[in-house]
Structures are given as structure tokens and as C-alpha cells.
Amino acid sequence: MGDPGAFNSYYPTFLRYIGTAIVLGLLIYLTYQGLRKLGVKREAATGFALITPWLIGRILLTAFPILLSFYLGFTEYNILWDEPRSLKDPLFNYKRALSFKIVEFDKDERVSIAKLGQLEAEGPDIVRYRELDSVVIGDTRYVIAATDVYLWRAIWLTLRYAVLSIPLGMAGALAVALLLNQNVKGVGYWRTLYYLPAVLPAAAVALLWFWLFAPNRGLINWALGPIYDLTNSEPLGWFTDKNLVLPSFVIMSMWGIFGANTVILLAGLKNIPPDLYEAASIDGAGNWVKFRHVTIPMLSPTLFYVLIMGVIGALQLFTEQAFIPTEREDGWFVNWFLYNEAFNFGRMGYASAVGWLYAVFIIAITLLVFRSSAAWVFYEGAREKEAGGA
Amino acid sequence: MAKYLRIAIVLAMAVALLPLATSRAQEPVTLRITTWAGVDEAAEFQAIIDEVNASQDAFQIVHEPKPSDYYTVLQTALAGGEAADLMWLDQDHMPWAFDGVLLDISDHLANDDRDTGNPDDYFPGVWQTVAMGEGVYGLPWIAQPVVLYYNKDIFDAMGHEYPNADWTWDGFKEAAIALTNEEHYGFSLNGWPPPYIWIWGNGGDVVSEDLAEAPVDDPAVIEAVQFYADMIYNEECCPSQETIAEEGFGEMFKAGRLAMFMGGAADDLDRVEGLNVGVSPVPKGNATGENTTFAWIAATAINAKTEHPDEAYEALVMLTEGIHSWKIVSPRVSQATVEHLVASEPRKEANAEDIIAAVPYMRGFTLFPGYLEFNDVIWGDYFNPAFNGEDTAEALAPDARILLEDVLASQ
Numbered sequence: 127m128g129d130p131g132a133f134n135s136y137y138p139t140f141l142r143y144i145g146t147a148i149v150l151g152l153l154i155y156l157t158y159q160g161l162r163k164l165g166v167k168r169e170a171a172t173g174f175a176l177i178t179p180w181l182i183g184r185i186l187l188t189a190f191p192i193l194l195s196f197y198l199g200f201t202e203y204n205i206l207w208d209e210p211r212s213l214k215d216p217l218f219n220y221k222r223a224l225s226f227k228i229v230e231f232d233k234d235e236r237v238s239i240a241k242l243g244q245l246e247a248e249g250p251d252i253v254r255y256r257e258l259d260s261v262v263i264g265d266t267r268y269v270i271a272a273t274d275v276y277l278w279r280a281i282w283l284t285l286r287y288a289v290l291s292i293p294l295g296m297a298g299a300l301a302v303a304l305l306l307n308q309n310v311k312g313v314g315y316w317r318t319l320y321y322l323p324a325v326l327p328a329a330a331v332a333l334l335w336f337w338l339f340a341p342n343r344g345l346i347n348w349a350l351g352p353i354y355d356l357t358n359s360e361p362l363g364w365f366t367d368k369n370l371v372l373p374s375f376v377i378m379s380m381w382g383i384f385g386a387n388t389v390i391l392l393a394g395l396k397n398i399p400p401d402l403y404e405a406a407s408i409d410g411a412g413n414w415v416k417f418r419h420v421t422i423p424m425l426s427p428t429l430f431y432v433l434i435m436g437v438i439g440a441l442q443l444f445t446e447q448a449f450i451p452t453e454r455e456d457g458w459f460v461n462w463f464l465y466n467e468a469f470n471f472g473r474m475g476y477a478s479a480v481g482w483l484y485a486v487f488i489i490a491i492t493l494l495v496f497r498s499s500a501a502w503v504f505y506e507g508a509r510e511k512e513a514g515g516a
Numbered sequence: 517m518a519k520y521l522r523i524a525i526v527l528a529m530a531v532a533l534l535p536l537a538t539s540r541a542q543e544p545v546t547l548r549i550t551t552w553a554g555v556d557e558a559a560e561f562q563a564i565i566d567e568v569n570a571s572q573d574a575f576q577i578v579h580e581p582k583p584s585d586y587y588t589v590l591q592t593a594l595a596g597g598e599a600a601d602l603m604w605l606d607q608d609h610m611p612w613a614f615d616g617v618l619l620d621i622s623d624h625l626a627n628d629d630r631d632t633g634n635p636d637d638y639f640p641g642v643w644q645t646v647a648m649g650e651g652v653y654g655l656p657w658i659a660q661p662v663v664l665y666y667n668k669d670i671f672d673a674m675g676h677e678y679p680n681a682d683w684t685w686d687g688f689k690e691a692a693i694a695l696t697n698e699e700h701y702g703f704s705l706n707g708w709p710p711p712y713i714w715i716w717g718n719g720g721d722v723v724s725e726d727l728a729e730a731p732v733d734d735p736a737v738i739e740a741v742q743f744y745a746d747m748i749y750n751e752e753c754c755p756s757q758e759t760i761a762e763e764g765f766g767e768m769f770k771a772g773r774l775a776m777f778m779g780g781a782a783d784d785l786d787r788v789e790g791l792n793v794g795v796s797p798v799p800k801g802n803a804t805g806e807n808t809t810f811a812w813i814a815a816t817a818i819n820a821k822t823e824h825p826d827e828a829y830e831a832l833v834m835l836t837e838g839i840h841s842w843k844i845v846s847p848r849v850s851q852a853t854v855e856h857l858v859a860s861e862p863r864k865e866a867n868a869e870d871i872i873a874a875v876p877y878m879r880g881f882t883l884f885p886g887y888l889e890f891n892d893v894i895w896g897d898y899f900n901p902a903f904n905g906e907d908t909a910e911a912l913a914p915d916a917r918i919l920l921e922d923v924l925a926s927q
Contacts, residue, residue, distance in 0.1 A: 205595040206615040239915040244922075252922040342762030366761055455896065469588060471889060472615075 150179045199479035202250045204472040211250075218249035219479035225273040227255060233265045242271045276454055277480060280463040281487075286372055287459065288440035291379040296432055298383035300425075303391035317392070324385030332449035335378040339364035368456035375459075378446065387432050394428030395421070423504040430503045437495055441488050460484055545575040545824045547831050548600035549816070550593075552586040553579075564838035568831065575827040577602075577835070594819070601822040602832060605654065607645040607813040607880045613653035614885040619818035620651035624829040631850060632837045641879025642847040645813050648883050654817035655832055657839040659847035660780035661878035662709050662809045663871060664799075668792040670700055670775040679776065681807055681873060683799040685714065685743065688776075692753035695775035701755050702775050705748040706765055709778040709798075710810045711899055714740035716879065717801020717808040722894060723924070727884045730920030732898060733913035736803060741909035745902040780812050781871045782844050787863055795867035797874040804877075811878035813847065845875055852876070885927040893919050 158175035162168070199219055203210035215221070222245060229242055242255040255271035258278055262268075272278050306317050323331070338345045347354075347361040354361055364374045398421065406416045422429075444461040452458065458466070464484070468477035553561050558581040565577045580600055582589045587609060593599040594617050605612065612618055625633050632655065635643055642659040646652055666679050674695055679688070692702030715722065720736035723729070731737065749756050755768065769777035770788045778798065779785050786793040797807035816836060818828045840846040844861045852875045854868045864871065881887070898916035902909045 204615055205591065206612060206617050208616070236911070239918050251926040254919065254922060340761075341758055360758065363758065363761075366757070453900075455900065469591060471892065 150182070153178050153182065195478040195481055198475050199482050201475045202473075203475040203478075205469070205474050206472070210475060213250070213475075214248040218247050219476045220483070221245060221247045222249070222251075222253050222273050222476060223277055223480050223483055225255070226258075227271050229255070229269045229271055231260075231267040231269055233262055233267050235267065237267070237269055242269070245273050276458070277460075277463060280458050280460045281484075283372060283457045284441055284443065284460045287375055287379075287443065288437060290372070290376045291440055292433065292436040294376065295379055295382050295387065295436060296429065298380060299385075299387035299432070300391055300429075302383055302388045303395055304421075306388065306392050307395045317389075320384045321389060322384075323381060328445040329449050331381055332378075332446040335381070335446075336365065336450045339374055339378075341366055365450055365452055368453070371452050371457040375443070375446065375450075379440075387436070390432060391425065391428055394425045398424040424506070426503045427505060430499050434492060434495060437491060438488060441491065544573055545827045547575050547577050547602065547822075547824060547828055548580055549577055549602040549604075549831070549835070550580045550582055550590060550600040551604040552583055553581040553604075554583045557581075558583075560842065561839075564835060564842060567838060568834045571834070572830075575824070575831055577831055597821065599819050599821070601819050601824065601828045602816055602835070603819065604657075605815055605817050607815070607883065608888070608891070610645050610648065610653060610815060610817070611883050611885065611887040613648055613651065613817070617820050618653040619820045619822065619825055619828070620653060621655075621818065621829055621832070622650075622652045624826075625652055628833065630833060630837075631848070632833050632840070637848045637850050639847055639849060639852075639875070639878065642811060642813055645880040645883055646815050646817075654815035655836040656813055656815045656847040657836050658782075658812075658814050658843040659845055659875075659878060659880070660782050660812040661845065661871070661874040662713060662778050662798060662811070663781050663874050664776055664796045665769065665779055665783070665785045666776045666794050666796065667700075667769070667772060667774065668794050670695060670772070674775075678794055679796040679799075681797045681800070683796075685717070685799050685802060688799045689743075689747060689753065692747070692776065696751075696753050700773050700775060701751075701768075702753045703747070704754050704760065704765065704768060704774050704777060705744065706757070706760050707748075707895075707899070707903065708765070711741060711744045712881070713778075713798060713808065713810050714744055714801075716810075717799075717804055717806075719801070719803025721882070722920070723882050723884070723890070727882075727924055727927075728921075730890075730894075730917050730924060732894070732920060733910075733917050738909045738913055741899065741902050741913075745905070745909060748903045781874065782861070782864075786867050793867075795870040797870065797877070807874060807877045809874055809878050811880050813880040845871065884924070886923050890920060890923045893923055 154175045157178045158171050161171035161174055166174070198210055200213065200216040201210035202213055202218075213219070225245055227243070231237055231241070237257050237260070239254055239256070242257065244255065245253040247253075253273045255273055256275040258270045258272045258275045260267050260269040302320055306313065306320060310316070339347075341347060341361055341363050344364070346364070350361070362370060364370050402420050402424065403416055406420055411419070442461055443459045444465070447459050447462040448465075454463075454466075464477050464481055467480065468474045549565075551558070551561065558579065562579055565579055569576050590599060590603060594612075599617075605618075610618075613620075625635065628634075631637050635647065635652070638656060639659065642656050646654045646656055664679050668678065671678055674697075676691060676695060679691070683691075688703075695702035712722075715737050718736040718740040720731070720734050720740060722732050722737065724731060732741075747754055755763070755773075760768070763771065763773060766777065766779065766783075766785065768774045769779075769785055770791065772791060777785060781795075786795055798809045800806060801808040816832055816839075818825065818832055822828045840848060840851060841856070841860050844857055844864060846852070846856060846860070852872060854872050857868045857872060858865045884890075894916065897919055898909075898912050901907055901912055
């Protein structure tokens with residue numbers, strides 16, 4: 127044995143792997159035997175037995191952490207501690223995230239921390255109200271104060287990102303799908319080419335864009351150089367300029383045009399019966415009318431799916447920001463905010479509470495999108511059923 | 517299916533138990549040490565580990581370098597109970613001791629008569645980063661004072677005298693302005709060097725000795741922060757943020773675009789080919805009258821959950837002794853000599869005297885529970901707004917003090 131020290135160091139891990147394999151093997155076996163004794167058919171019992179490891183993994187690695195995080199949201203917890211500490215006010219973390227107030231100042235008075243006051247809840251930290259925004263009416267400045275301004279700025283940034291990137295991304299993906307749906311020579315080649323960016327890891331894409339947007343050595347500012355010279359202006363700072371953080375991320379998200387959404391929309395386009403276009407042509411419809419009154423309605427279920435996935439994806443942006451550092455004051459997305467609260471600021475309890483609040487928020491937004499679908503999503507089968515019923 | 521499963525399980529158990537015989541034959545305890553060392557640094561460190569392993573039979577040290585995302589990896593390992601027995605920590609992360617993850621080695625030190633384990637042989641400003649509260653949580657292995665690197669060719673071309681230990685901060689600022697022209701800047705700041713150099717030199721501090729107050733509205737602190745704010749990104753003396761982003765911070769000095777630059781004593785700025793570089797202690801503090809400077813400090817600490825605390829302590833002392841003759845600058849008073857520094861790093865021979873001159877005046881941060889949050893607040897609500905020109909240090913200080921004292925009171 128070349129390096130006994132290294133082997134001994136790895137040995138416990140090795141043993142755990144083997145132990146896990148044995149336990150899973152036993153579980154599969156016992157599940158199979160148990161189901162067979164209950165009279166389940168051999169084929170079904172084998173199927174259930176074989177998915178047991180996945181089911182256990184799902185319970186242990188997904189369901190359990192989700193439930194645990196709900197509990198942690200009512201505690202004070204740093205992951206370096208052996209166990210969470212109870213809070214005198216179990217809702218402290220939620221109050222810290224959600225507390226707002228409006229404080230009046232004279233128009234020219236400096237907004238001071240002392241006058242904004244602090245959160246009236248018993249917790250491990252003293253939490254102050256901070257200025258989120260203000261409105262001047264007459265001689266009075268009304269300051270909207272929150273106990274966690276960074277959270278609300280993160281939510282605001284993430285929402286604006288979603289509102290801008292989703293429609294642009296969907297329109298772009300649809301345009302590419304329409305192009306790839308044409309009967310041109312070598313369409314298979316083009317489809318493969320346009321899908322290639324989607325197979326790159328998100329981290330690599332983020333680093334690539336970080337380089338493209340580099341203020342003075344990046345390709346984008348190099349390409350814009352002549353314009354800067356013409357207008358006698360300074361090169362844009364992109365990710366380093368707090369006013370351009372959002373546009374930079376939105377532009378970067380356009381990369382997603384070439385990827386899964388395009389393939390899904392292309393599949394949707396392929397499913398539109400050609401006779402609908404023929405009928406429209408006979409009625410004298412031009413390309414735009416056919417697109418507006420045939421393609422879009424027939425594609426709306428697919429667009430709806432892409433929209434739902436886009437909303438959830440945009441609100442959960444994480445990897446890109448993990449590789450593209452921006453100042454907290456300039457803009458953090460919500461998931462990056464959560465990660466930092468949990469791992470860098472040692473507030474796993476608070477991060478868990480915010481995580482649950484945010485999950486409820488995402489579900490609410492998704493439900494709203496679902497509710498809106500009745501107004502614009504056309505399900506051919508449903509209409510036929512309606513027509514048949516009538 | 518059952519038959520095959522039974523066979524597979526028996527085989528797997530046999531394979532799992534096989535190494536036990538080998539394990540029993542290994543008498544020395546295996547200790548793991550995790551570090552942020554990259555490939556070259558790890559190879560050099562391995563030589564020290566090999567020496568320690570060969571010198572005794574009680575334990576064998578295994579090096580587990582994690583050069584990427586070190587603290588996230590380490591924190592996760594600590595949380596999962598999988599962390600190594602020993603670990604490198606910089607001073608920013610030594611407050612993990614207050615979370616109970618580092619072993620208090622006070623008792624071991626009390627019974628140790630070796631110089632490496634003698635607190636009196638460490639510079640007090642360095643020792644304070646491992647001796648926190650009632651305990652001692654590691655042994656420092658490096659203390660790099662921030663020194664002033666200067667480009668002699670630029671000074672000669674501009675007819676300016678070289679920096680020296682008698683310079684004052686006002687004189688330094690005048691020099692930075694005088695040494696700025698279309699080709700180069702006098703100096704550069706971007707949050708580095710730490711503003712604490714100016715604050716401490718001005719006789720101020722951001723936290724009181726009893727850790728109850730954060731006197732950042734003290735005139736000495738305000739003056740120092742404003743001095744820094746007036747220089748940073750001010751093209752009269754220093755490059756703008758965009759220029760630094762374009763050309764790189766340290767790279768600007770290496771490219772001959774800066775007359776002066778502050779860096780750690782171990783930095784390679786004085787051995788750039790084609791660059792004629794000198795080293796000086798930083799200017800004298802206005803109040804201290806000394807060349808008060810910041811030190812980047814790192815220590816080796818022991819995991820509180822190690823199964824072999826005695827062996828881990830022994831390994832800690834032996835490794836630290838080895839590192840003190842490898843890394844510069846050694847944090848020990850008895851090793852603060854030109855000879856020891858040159859023996860550790862021969863490439864620093866030309867400037868060794870100036871580096872050693874800076875050593876007595878270096879110090880690290882005052883550490884306490886909540887230090888990381890305190891640091892976050894002081895940068896977010898005081899330094900950054902002042903340095904970005906959002907407001908003056910004087911206007912920002914009162915609110916910053918309230919927020920910082922909240923952090924202190926919460927601990």
C-alpha cells in the first residue's frame with residue numbers, strides 16, 4: 127500500500143459507502159419480500175422495490191430538509207453550532223423579514239437610524255428599521271422603513287429581472303423556434319447548433335458573460351468602442367455599475383433563448399395541424415394573420431408551460447450571481463441573499479424563515495399565472511368537449 | 517432476485533471488512549489537516565509534514581488541501597462533523613472559536629516549554645487574533661505587515677526623495693500627488709490597504725477595549741476615514757475605479773503605472789523583472805508617531821471535535837515550528853531578524869531590513885463574537901459610502917456607531 131495514511135483517512139468514507147450500499151440492498155430486498163407477501167404481483171413488487179432507494183433519497187435529502195428548514199425558521203441557528211437555539215419570540219425571524227413602518231421627517235431633515243427605531247420583538251439581535259424609500263409631500267418626508275432593506279431590495283431586483291427577462295426570452299425563443307421550423311436545407315444541423323449553448327454548464331456561461339461584460343477588457347465594450355468614441359462617453363461599467371447590474375443580468379439571460387425553450391416551442395409548432403394553415407390561406411389570411419390567429423392560439427399551451435417554468439426559474443436565479451459578484455448595495459438576487467444569510471452571516475434560522483416566505487411568494491405568483499391562463503390559453507380538446515357538450 | 521441480492525450483500529460486506537486487518541496494523545494515529553494551499557504551496561508544505569511524520573511515531577499527518585472556495589467547504593465539513601483535525605484559518609475566521617468549533621489549547625500551552633508554544637514569543641498584536649476571551653484557539657504561523665513598495669525609477673525620473681520610515685501621512689499624500697502625471701499615478705487604493713492603518717495610526721479604533729462601544733464617531737477615526745476617502749479614486753493622486761478594473765490593482769504597479777503601492781511583506785512586487793523596486797515601512801501615524809500597520813495573519817487551529825486532541829496539539833506545535841521557517845514573516849519576536857527572514861525567503865534579501873523594521877508596529881484585528889457581522893456593517897454603512905462619495909465620514913459616523921454597537925450588544 128503506497129500511502130497508508132491516505133488510505134486510513136479515506137477508509138471511514140469507503141466503509142460508509144459500502145454500508146449505505148448494503149442497507150439499500152437490504153431495503154430493496156425487504157420491500158420486495160414484503161410486497162410479495164401482501165400479494166402484490168412479481169412485476170409490480172420488483173418495480174416498487176427498485177424505486178425504494180430513490181424514494182428514500184427523496185425523503186431524506188429533499189423532504190426532510192424542507193421540513194427541517196420550516197422548524198429552523200422558528201429558531202436561531204448557525205450551521206457551526208451543534209443544535210439550534212430556541213427564540214423567546216418564535217416569530218422573531220418572520221417579524222425581522224416582514225416589518226415595515228412609515229416615519230415622518232421634515233423635508234430637509236437627515237434620516238437618522240435613531241429616529242427610525244427598532245423592531246419591538248425579543249430576539250438574539252437588535253434589529254433596526256432602515257430607510258427603504260421615501261416620498262416628499264409638502265414639507266414632510268415620509269420614509270418607508272423596513273427591518274431588512276436588503277431582502278426587499280433583493281425581491282425588487284428579482285421581480286424586475288423576471289418581468290424583463292421572461293417576455294424577452296420567450297419572444298426570442300419563439301422567433302428562433304419559428305426559424306428552425308422552416309423547411310430549409312440542413313435544418314437538423316441548424317437545430318443542433320442552436321441547442322448547443324444549452325448544454326454548457328451555467329457556471330461556465332456565467333464566467334463567459336462576466337468576461338464579455340468586463341468594463342475595459344470585455345468584448346462588448348470593445349465592440350461598443352466606436353460608439354463611445356463618437357459620443358465621447360466613458361465605457362459602461364455593466365456588472366460593476368449599480369445602475370447596470372439588472373440590464374446586464376437580463377442581457378445575459380437572453381442566452382437562454384437558445385436552449386430548452388426553443389426545443390419545446392419547436393415541438394409545439396410541429397404539433398399544429400397543417401390543415402389549419404391551409405384553411406386560413408384559403409380564407410385569404412396573410413402570414414401575420416396566420417401567426418396571430420393560428421400559431422399563437424395553437425401554441426398557447428406550450429407558451430403557458432414555458433412561461434410557468436420561466437417564472438419559477440427567474441425567481442430562483444442563483445448560479446449566475448454566484449459566479450458574478452456584485453455588491454450587496456448594488457443588487458443581490460433573493461437566492462443569493464438567502465445563501466449569504468445562511469452561510470456567510472451565520473443566520474441559518476433567519477434564512478430558513480425567509481426561504482419559506484419566498485417559497486409562498488413564488489407559489490402565489492405561479493398560481494396567479496395559472497389563473498390568468500383561462501383568458502389566453504387555448505386547449506383544443508377542452509373547446510371540442512365544450513362544443514360537444516353544448 | 518433474492519439469491520443474487522444475498523450474494524451481493526455478502527460480497528460487499530467481505531470487501532468492507534477486508535481493510536480492517538490493514539487498519540489494525542497501523543499504530544500511529546492519523547491526523548488530517550486541511551488548508552487552502554494550491555499545488556506549489558501544498559508541495560512545499562508536504563515537505564514540512566513529511567519531516568514531522570518522520571520525526572515521531574505517535575501520529576501521521578495527512579494533508580487535504582482545498583484551494584477552491586475554502587471557507588465554504590470547511591464550514592460545511594464542520595457542520596457535517598467531517599472536518600479535519602487541524603485547519604488553517606485567517607484572522608477573519610478565527611472568531612469561529614466563539615461558535616465552539618475550535619479547541620481551546622490553553623491547558624496544553626501551560627504545560628509546554630517550547631518556544632513555539634510560548635505566548636510571550638509572539639507579537640502581542642498577532643497573538644490577540646488567537647487568544648480570544650478566556651481561551652487560546654490556535655498558533656499563528658504568519659504575520660505579513662503591510663509595507664510600502666515604491667518604484668525607484670519613477671521617483672528618480674520625478675526627482676522625488678524615496679519614502680522612508682520618517683514620512684508622515686500628509687507628506688505621503690503630497691508625494692502621491694506630485695508623482696502623478698499622464699503616464700502614472702502616485703498611489704492606488706480600492707478598499708485595500710485596509711483603512712485601519714490610518715485609523716490606528718491616528719490613535720483611534722473602531723471598537724473599545726471592553727468591546728462595549730464602537731467609537732467610530734471619534735474625531736481621530738473620522739479624520740482617518742475622511743483622509744482615505746479623499747484619496748481613493750481621486751485622479752489627482754490615484755486611479756479611478758474603472759481604471760483599476762481595467763488594468764488590475766496590483767498589476768498596475770507591476771506595469772510601472774504606480775509610483776507607490778501597499779502590499780504584504782511576502783508579496784512578489786519587489787521581484788518583478790525590469791522593475792526597480794524599494795520597500796519602506798508605511799508612514800508614521802499622526803498620533804502614534806510609529807509606523808503603525810496592519811498585518812495579515814493566519815493560524816492553524818484544532819477542530820474541537822477531534823478524537824485525538826493531544827496528538828493534534830503536538831502536531832500543531834511541530835507543524836507551526838516548521839512553517840515559521842518557511843513563511844514570512846514569522847509572527848515570533850525571537851525570529852524577527854533579517855537572518856531568519858532571509859533564511860526563510862532568500863528572494864527577499866534586498867529588502868529584508870525594511871520589512872523587519874515594519875514588524876514591531878504591525879497588528880491584526882480585535883476579534884470578538886459577531887466580528888464578521890461587525891465587519892459587514894462597518895464596510896456597508898461607513899467605509900463604502902464614505903469611499904464612494906455618498907456622504908462624509910462625519911455625517912455617516914453617528915448612524916454607523918449605533919448599528920455597530922447593536923452588533924456588540926447582541927453578542
